[in-house]
Amino acid sequence: AQKITQTQPGMFVQEKEAVTLDCTYDTSDPSYGLFWYKQPSSGEMIFLIYQGSYDQQNATEGRYSLNFQKARKSANLVISASQLGDSAMYFCAMREGGTGGFKTIFGAGTRLFVKA
């Protein structure tokens, strides 16, 4: 069963506006971590932000924030004040705790296009 779902294959946003990239996940492990990675056209994978399942506050890193809704099993990435350099693929990922073997699995990704 698919454990990470990203339902938006592609998204467009106007420069300087905010955008939300959706991610839902499925796990029965109470201990897990959620990540977002960015892949620019150059191909490298860049870690953006992390949210632990026991964290009370939503994670923030500069212009990135993670809207964590545990009961809904969603972990949406919010990018504020979009920039042209934000155009890239974005992957949501989950790392389960002991029962999941501490390995990380990924969603299919969302391609973000930032328009000038």
Add this chain to the structure above:
Amino acid sequence: DADVTQTPRNRITKTGKRIMLECSQTKGHDRMYWYRQDPGLGLQLIYYSFDVKDINKGEISDGYSVSRQAQAKFSLSLESAIPNQTALYFCATSAGQGLPGELFFGEGSRLTVL
């Protein structure tokens, strides 16, 4: 120099050939991973290793094998390459036994099997 180095970065080979992708890291991490990226499928885990004596199959291990030669080195082999193994391959590392354990990626190895 990159903390996680993959060689070769690009490789074109023919069906039936044996190919090895190598990964070395200077981050001192115990955990190493091989992922495969296909368009529309995200990254799929092929194999992972939590230390030199520990090798585990991931989601799509068929047709692949790995070797953990040292803490810093983790190689992926395709014994007899086939065209549907054409993909972008990533090696990654992570620290520690628990969370967060974010992944640190190499720059990727683009493999084309003709």
